[in-house]
Every structure is written in structure tokens, then in C-alpha cells.
Amino acid sequence: MTGIEMLRELALDIDDTVKVEWFVKGYDERSRWKGHALAHELAWIADKIESEQRERYDELNDENERLRDMLNGVSYHLGMGEDVHYYSDDNYDECQQSVLLAIDERLMPEGYEWPRYEDDKPVMLGDTVTKYVGGGEIKVRSVEFLENMTYLHERFKTDQIAIVRPGERVKRQQVLAADGEPLEAGQTVWDTNGDELQVLSIEDDHERHVTCHYEGIDGIKANGWWLPHTLTHQRPVLDADGVPIEVGDDLYSVEGALSFHVGVIDRHACRIATNEMYAIDKWADPLMFTHTKPEPPDSWDRIEKDAQLNPDDYWMHHSGSGEERENAALAMSRDIMHRCIALAGVSE
Structure with missing residues (x-):
């Protein structure tokens, strides 16, 4: 999935009532985002990126035309005639090689x-x-x-x-993938999102971009560029947050009740096991786990220690809305009070 496709998907998943201004740092009434729906703005940004890409594509087409005229002119003025395959959009490599061979013979x-x-x-x-x-x-x-x-x-x-x-x-x-294996045209590889790709070519630019063929939204075939270190020859196994799982990782169940030390990964079947589980052929679904360690349950000792912090330090360790951050001292007192009520098991 490309960045634009992910942006559009996010725009579709966000409720239309969510406003951009809720997430803007230092927002005031003069902000350009006032009253704008977040989903609409994300879709607008995706459209703008796509429009700019089309403009760049048109520029490249113009450059392509100039290159074609140049190559054909070289072949004509050097008298290569039938020795040269004249350049078109689908035979650039053949034309380039023919021109070099013809020059080679003469020069x-x-x-x-x-x-x-x-x-x-x-x-x-x-x-x-x-x-x-x-x-x-x-x-x-x-x-x-x-x-x-x-x-x-x-x-x-x-x-x-x-x-x-x-x-x-x-x-x-050689251009190496993240797994240390060389990348070559025709290989099947996977990116960090777990998407399957087909290597078409390896560009000779500074970053050694890899051009890959992939299946996008609604089964539409497309090509894109990836950096070598973002590709692997082995299908990545991802946790519930989309983070790749490797042998030796410590995971936690999504609900926070279990810890899990990864001993074996079956990439073909996309499943994981501890060494003990593997010994008896038992496996777990990686989507049931996360790399994020759950917060320990609240306690009176934690509340007592937190109450001694200044408001800014307190909110560095506890999530809070923008409004709470602006009134840090008052919000801290209220939050500690709510935590005490919850821990005591009484209603407000």
C-alpha cells in the first residue's frame, strides 16, 4: 500500500465530525484550520500529492521526448541506419545498447x-x-x-x-535487503508493512531505490520505489500494532495479562511460539500480542509518589488533553482524586 493510499484509507476511517483544530499545537481562532474536518483535509492533502506527482510525471515525459530525439539524432548523424533500434517508450534499453555498440565499432x-x-x-x-x-x-x-x-x-x-x-x-x-541477502530482479520480497512485492529493477541512484510491482487497493496493479533496507526476502510477521516480530523479542498480550518471549517464528504460516510451545507443537497468533509493555496497575504507593511531582512532570508520565495541560496544577489534583476514587472502588 502506498503512502497516498494509506492517507486516503485513514481519511475514510476518521469520523467527519473530528476537527483539525483539536490536534493543532498553539491553536487560536485565526488558524487556517478553524472549522475544517480532519477527514476532509487528509483527503485534500492526498489529492494535492497526487496532482503534484502527475505534474512531475508530465515533466518526465517531456524529458523523455527530448532524450528520444537526442538518441535518434545521434544514430542518424553517425550514419548508424539499420544498425540501431530507434528509441520508443518500450525499447529504451535496446536502443541505448545499440547506440553504444555502434559507437564502439567506430570509435x-x-x-x-x-x-x-x-x-x-x-x-x-x-x-x-x-x-x-x-x-x-x-x-x-x-x-x-x-x-x-x-x-x-x-x-x-x-x-x-x-x-x-x-x-x-x-x-x-550487490544491493542487500534488510536480511543481508542480495536483491535481484524477479524476486518476491516483502516490505515492513507485510505487503508482498515483485522486484522489477534496482536503480543506480544514490539510495539504490528498488522498483517493485505490487497489488494496490481493489486489486489494481502498480509500481513503486522502496529503499533496500525496508525490504526482506522473508515474509514479516507483525504484532497487533504492525511492528515486525523477531526471535528474542518480548511481547505482551493485547489485554496485558500475558508476557511472551519469542523463540520460534513460522513465517510461512505467520505464527509464533516460545521454545516450550514449539517443543509440543503449539503456536500463537502474533496479532494477539504487542511489543508495548502494559502499564502496571495503579496502587496507593504510585499515587503517593505521583502526588509529590510538580504538575509538568506529572503530565509527562500521564496522558491528558490539551485543556488539562494548560491548567496542569488543577488538572493534576482532579486526576489524583479520580485515581483514588477508582482504586478505592467507590462511585463518584
């Missing part, structure tokens, strides 16, 4: 070839490749042909190069 020094990856695709300026010394990666800024060797440079430093010997292929720098 490369005798005995050299343009550096290529193991899948035979040409290395492009701006690509990220494995560094020759010490591992790591460099971004290719220039290519040098010297004494039968090919040097890929990021900067003019000896430790920022990749060396390609005759007949060798350049190794792509």
Missing part, C-alpha cells in the same frame, strides 16, 4: 571494447560498480583506456577505480 581503439557487465550490458557513466581495491563501490565518472587495460574512475585517486582486464566483465555492486 574504440583497436584491441579494446567498451566495458560490460556479466550479462553483457554496457557499463554506463553514473553506474555503481565494485571497487578494485578493498571492496566497496564507486560511481563511474570516466573511462580510461591505457596499455591494454580499461580503468573506471570515480575520482582521480588510485583507490577510487575499477580495473578491467581484456576479456573480463565488470561486477555489479
